[in-house]
Amino acid sequence: MFKLDIDVDDGSLTKSAMELQRRHLPFVLLKTATNLAQLVKKGELSVMRKRIDRPIPTTLNSLFVRPATKDKPAQVWFKDSWTTGIPADAYLQQTVFGGVRxxxxxxxxxxxxxxxxxxxxxxxxxxxxxxxxxxxxxxxxxxxxxxxxxxxxxxxxxxxxxxxxxxxxxxxxxxxxxxxxxxxxxxxxxxxxxxxxxxxxxxxxxxPVYRTIFPFFKIAENIVKAHKGQVFADAMDYALATARP
Known part of the structure; x- marks a missing residue:
C-alpha cells in the first residue's frame, strides 16, 4: 500500500502564531492537517484525470482521506483491498514509481x-x-x-x-x-x-516498462508546502472565532 501521512507540528510556526492562546493549538494543528489532506486529495485527483489515460471511476473513487486525530496524523491513501478484483493501490504502482510491470x-x-x-x-x-x-x-x-x-x-x-x-x-x-x-x-x-x-x-x-506519470508523493509535498501557512491561519481564525469565552 502507498499512502501519505500529513502531520503538522508547532515547530515551524511563526513567533506571532506561537503567542496566540496555546490552548487552541492542538485543535488547530489537527484541523490544519486534515484540511491539507483534503487539498492533497483534490490535487491528486486533478492530476490523475490529466495524466492517466481514461481512469475508471473505481480508480478515482479509491482515494481516501483519514482525518487527523490526537494519536494519528491525517492520511491520504488508496484503498488496498477490494471484495473482488485488483485494488487501485496495486495497479497504480507502476504509474507512481515507474519500472517493469x-x-x-x-x-x-x-x-x-x-x-x-x-x-x-x-x-x-x-x-x-x-x-x-x-x-x-x-x-x-x-x-x-x-x-x-x-x-x-x-x-x-x-x-x-x-x-x-x-x-x-x-x-x-x-x-x-x-x-x-x-x-x-x-x-x-x-x-x-x-x-x-x-x-x-x-x-x-x-x-512492459512504465515511466512515472503520476508522482503521488511529489504532488502531495508541493501542495502541502504551498498551502500549509494559509491553511494553518484559517484554522486558527476559525478556532478563535468559535471559541467559548
Missing amino acids: PHKRFEKALIARGIMKSGQYALPSVSFLNQYGNVSRGLMTKVLSGMGAAETSSGFKANATGSKRSMAKGNRRYFGGVVGDEPGVWERMNTKWGAAVRPVFIFSDSA
Whole structure:
C-alpha cells in the first residue's frame, strides 16, 4: 500500500502564531492537517484525470482521506483491498514509481496452465479494449475459462466443459497457440468467407516498462508546502472565532 501521512507540528510556526492562546493549538494543528489532506486529495485527483489515460471511476473513487486525530496524523491513501478484483493501490504502482510491470493475475494463470512462457507478457489487441483502454474482467474470465485456466482454487468451477450450458456461453472459442509467427490467445470466428481466427492477446518476450506519470508523493509535498501557512491561519481564525469565552 502507498499512502501519505500529513502531520503538522508547532515547530515551524511563526513567533506571532506561537503567542496566540496555546490552548487552541492542538485543535488547530489537527484541523490544519486534515484540511491539507483534503487539498492533497483534490490535487491528486486533478492530476490523475490529466495524466492517466481514461481512469475508471473505481480508480478515482479509491482515494481516501483519514482525518487527523490526537494519536494519528491525517492520511491520504488508496484503498488496498477490494471484495473482488485488483485494488487501485496495486495497479497504480507502476504509474507512481515507474519500472517493469509484474505479471498480472491473468498472465499468471496462463503461465500456470502452460499456455504462456514464464518470461512472456500478454498484450491485448486494440479491438478488445473497452472505453477505458482496458480488457474487461468478464472477457478475461471467458478467455481463461475457454482454455481451462480459470480454476485456481479447490471447489471453484469456472472452466468451460462440453456441457450444453458451457457450450452456449461460447467460451470454448478461445485458444492459446501460434498463428503464423505470433504466439498468443486467439478467438475462433465464423465469417461469410468461412472459419477464421483473430488475436485477443499477443505474447511478448519483453516486459512492459512504465515511466512515472503520476508522482503521488511529489504532488502531495508541493501542495502541502504551498498551502500549509494559509491553511494553518484559517484554522486558527476559525478556532478563535468559535471559541467559548
